[in-house]
Amino acid sequence: MDKKREVTSVDLVALTSELNGLSGAKVDKAYLYGDDLLRLKMRDFDRGRVELMIEVGETKRAHTAVPEHVPAAPGRPPNFAKMMRNRMSGADFHEVRQHGFDRILEFEFRREDQDTTIVAELFGDGNIAVLDQNGEVVDCLETVRLKSRTVAPGSQYGFPESRINPLDLSYEDFAARMRQSDTDLVRTVATQLNFGGLYGEELCTRAGVEKTMDIDDAGDEEFEALYDAMERLLDRIKSGNVDPRVYYETEEDEEGPGERVDVTPLPLEEYEGKKSEAFDSFNAALDDYFTNLEDTEEEEVETKESGKPAFDEEIEKRKRIIQQQEGAIENFEEQAEVEREKAQSLYAHYDVLDEILSTVSAALDAGRNWEDIEERFEEGKEKGIEAAERVEGVDPQNGRVRVRVDDHVVNLDPTVGVEQNADRLYKEAKRVEEKKEGALEAIEDTREELENLKKRKAQWSAPTEEEKEEMEGEVDWLSRSSVPIRKQEQWYERFRWFRTSDGFLVIGGRDADQNEEIVQKYMDNYDRFFHAQAHGGPVTVLKTSEPSEPSKDIDVPERSLEEAAQFAVTYSSVWKDGRGAGDAYMVMPEQVSKTAESGEFLSKGGFAVRGDRTYFEDTPVGCAVGITCEPETRVVGGPPSAVEPVTETSIEFEPGQYAQGDAAKRAYREFRERFADTSFVRKVASPDEIQKFMPPGGSRIVD
Template sequence: MKTKFATFDLCAVLHDLNNLRGMRLSNVYDINSKTYLLKLQRPNEKAFILFESGIRIHVTKCEWPKAVIPSGFSMKFRKHIRSKRLTNVSQVGIDRIVDLKFGEEERSCHVIVELYDRGNVVLTDHEYTILNILRPRTDHDTDVRFSVRERYPLEQARQSSQFKPTNENILQFLNAAKKGDSLKKSLVCNVPFGALLLDHVFIKIGVPLAAQIGTDIPVNDEGVKIVAKILEEAEKVADDIISTSHGGFIAYEEKESQEGTPIQLFKEYFPYDFIQFRNKSLNNLHILETKTFSEAIDKYYWTNEARKSKQQDGGVEKEANRKLNNIKRDHQKRIQSLNEIKEIQKKRGEFIIYNKDLVEQALLIVRTALDNLKKVNKSLAASNRGPKLVPKTGVGLWLEELANMGEQPAARLICKLKLETNRFTMRLTNPYDESDKELNVELDLSLNAEQNARRLFEEKRAAEQKKEKTEAATNKALKSAVKSAKIKADIKSTQLGKQILFMPEKTNWFEKFLWFVSSDGFLILAGRDAQQNELLVKRYMRPGDIYVHAEIQGGSSVIIRNRENNSSEEWTPPHKTLNEAGTFAVCFSSAWEANVSVTAWWVRHDQVSRTAPAGEYLVAGSFMIRGKRNSLPSCPLQLGFGLMFKLDDESLEARKIKEKKTLDKNTQNDDESAICLEDELIEGSSDSDTVEGAEDFPDVKVRVTGSTSTQNDKVIESSISYGNEKDNEDENKASDEEALGEMNENDLIDSLTGHLSNEDEPVFAVPVCAPYTAMNKFKLKVKITPGSCKRGKAVKMALELFAQNKSLTLAERTLLKAQTGDDRLIQLVPGKVRVSAPSFNVKQVAKLII
């Protein structure tokens, strides 16, 4: 598996990097200590350059998780090259070193990325004096220091090949090699061509890949011709790669996962259609082609890193489950042990009662033996000779003799003495049930048989109470352990999660406008400024769509997209959707800054016209509204800011199936209710038919009718702007709706959700600002009302509040982190706001941001 760039990879990726010349650097992010992300912008376009020290550099479109707090290295970049234009991208000599130049003349700076050995990232001024360096070091071969204030030695890079492909040099090269040496390995060490390029040339001219010098390649003029031909062909391919972009290629192997689904294992990426990968006799690889080489590199590393992260995440989850299972097992053992104690103590107490006479006899025997022992020792102590006292073990010997005599049955049942604790053990059986096993029962000499039985029953009750407490504590402990394990797993995954990635976010055509999805699933669009209002009505309003506007000048034009493409005049959107669209129109108007709630109205698509009355002129973003306007209720100035998640195809299909089953079930219940109702009506009906039922149960159709304006024809001017972006689009190019291609707009809207279930797999997150009533089902949301807080700070507060949500899954947390530093979020929110959210400490978060 390929892990880092080859020389011709760098030559090829320069085509993609040079396409970004002229773009201005807007920010620098660090993904980890070796990987950095440069964000570049120009009007209507943005791009990202990702470089990893010693590994790769390319244009990326993937959502890479950025560090919340930038490192000192990133801050140094921001200080020196932020807001400067990328003026040149070049390779230093023929080495794997890239020089990115930002700015002009004396104000310029250079970002030098080394992709060989351990790699390095160096920031220099216009004279190549080092301002910052990722890995200070000293080259011991040349005694050159790479550190701050030193000059970066460009001359140290390889400027040309050390191997001159003349016939004399080739013959000298062959003579210097040992017989049996691999021709390819020998050439790789002496020419600026990688192994992949040489393999391609070998196959093309018919030289065996394992050709050996002195065996397959003779050390004479014939061998010189073969090597010269190889070098000539390799030079042509190398020049072709340097001069022309051929796109990107990924070689992959198809395998089955543990679940049985086919997966692609990426093995190699390369910038040229090398024929060895097309040859099925040499390998069993497939080829995936991309438009640009950067796209191939991006997809290769993203896929491999995502697979690695998934495996690591699975390992973390497995470890957490193992710990939970251990806790459960320990608690089960404890409960089982208490159950056993409870049962055994109960049986022992019962056995004492069943064998009361034997127990009393045994107690008497042992007590008598102890009394006799005391008397003997007392008499011995009183004698003048002072013999040794008889130890307590003598009681055991005496009991053995007594048992052997057979005169005392109870003596034979005594099996163990514990005289130091004033106890002994006795074997007892159940005389009423022979199936019960014999038990050893410990008896206290200070108690009689009944008292010993009572003691055991009390121990049984104590064990039962302890068991109940343990079970209650177990449930609590397991919940705590599950929560703790989840937190630890999330922490570990977050530590690994610098590599947790998601598919690159595809910007949808409607995201250039203000937009949201209503509670009823309708796409609602609004213009950011007068130009967008004009574009929205002229290009995107279709027959059947609804036009909404606030009852105030200086507002956005709002369009409700008709899901059914029904242009009938009888069709009307649901009342809730109309109210939400009205709120959207009012909030993105001058009413927001004035903090005045006004009403809104709606009309059909054919009532909106760009044709001005005779003698009048309509400026951009102004329209003529002809006919009746339908008024809406007063709209509150309440917006919400939150995140929607794009589901993958499998999750979307599963949701549709689930919703269909629910709908079928509800329909069946409605049918059954209707049948029951019909039966009741039949039973209670008179001889004459009646049509009163049609009036009692009419078809419900939502129609919003309001007072009409005294002036039927009205000019609507929409000039307020909440965004800094301008849509200078060429009207001659194809409509963005055609770019939807194979994907249906309704499916696209349905794949966006504000709340993920356990079975859902998100692809990426989409920020959205909508009426707060349309965000009831959102998991991550805050309420926005008119206030004094700037929208940039408000968005940061919202993201911080979202991050405080303890119920976030790893996928949600990672997608949330990917929103950090995205300037699009600020453009969604109106100016001067107040952020509020239930169960969150907004003031504390505001202090942290300040």
């Protein structure tokens, strides 16, 4: 059977009941992984740290997770995560609602200055929308513009048309819906009543009706049985009376539990005979299932930027853990021995200890307080009374008297005798020994993990078929199941940039501040300065040398000059205005000045250009964004003639109707379809990363 990859409507009924128990938890931080996994880190007064995970990609889920199952925080947060942090840091989780019986959850958060609702669409392509207190979309992962509804920043959030909600159906409505069908019982329950295939079959089984019975042959007897089964199932789940299960499937000759294939809030009769594991809560079951959905046998080892797993670090980590566990075992042994010695000492000094306990007990019964009792023992010490000399002090808060026996000071309960106090110490020794047994089991697990890591390191060291292919020649990176990530940050990446077909670096400002910085700090004597004739274009500089190298007077091929001119025109208002071409000019650095002509004023980011100019007339706009896989893995963008030859795959844009962010998301989805390793695309070419290379204004992908 296929593995479950999306939560069902029935699942969400159970989930909302549990998640509302977290009401009052305070949001610390929001994280976004790729473009489909949202993590909210929260603090709850009773439970401590709470991690809420919402995923809306190929896998669709929502649940809390234990810290060990939470992925490491991603690098620089994308704009969506920054927005959420600004809006929600310190906000209180108020409640979560399921929208009807749809696979939509509304998470409501409250803060003194503003309320926020997160809508998680766990159906179709999936989406997450952040709404303000008026229901207006602040931002969303995917923009939706349909006749029936709109989900876009600045607009009122539009829910999809609601489907039948069986939670609200009377028997008469239920029977009427059933009679309207033209198929069999199980398909009607699955589709018309929105239970889906699995729960459609489950309800038929619980009702004792024939699944394939045609609707025309069914009557009130079957409908009443189905309605009763549906009510009992949903009422139990709504009340929180769940018994969650994770189900496994094994091959006939397979040992062990097998692979996880489903997670449900209740045991299902449809799965009778399947191996399953029970959990205390549905959240815990969902966490276990979805955390282990891809890899059920071995733990993932963190990967370095080079793409090579960090085996050495993980091996050293396991060795340190083993040392700590061995030290803990020694401590447990010593602690258990001390508790046994204390118990034996009580029996060795039975008479005098019994006298002490009797004296304290009688004094308490007589209404004396602990301060008086301690004073009486001090008086006894002065008189040389043995029982008093053994008393080290009293503990009024816990109702104990501290007594020295042999080499130990023991806290004794005066309300019970010597035997009961000794028995308590023996039980404590036994409890500590049980902790030691647990530590012994843990250390064996860690040693097994260590051996597995050593074996995997050895396997990794041997070249794989893909690595042999890489060493021997051309690599089909698009079809590779795993693409290693190799990237080194460069100084020019915060500007607009590309490399020409001849390898020259071209940089452009994103705003007035960067225009100033490029001219004053990075433009050297023999570089080339470009600017579009149109207003609102960036300063564009073709570098003939690196910043750390001496400036050289060299000839720049005409092809590179034309690409730099196209870059200057593309990122100007020409693209934003929807025009297909514009003019640009080129001058040498000494012709560029911050000194205005007499009577004129230069705004920030503006420059005076004097002398002859070289013009590039009717230069067509052009932008392509692509992904390189060697020698580095990164997104690059710029004129198509410069980008396409150096990328594994690229997408060309032209002025169009889609906003910059929406066009970037479309390109991201296209890249995910082209690469077999979709996780590589998510890590390297997120929509935010693609957007950095997009011209200002509307765009569309060139067919």
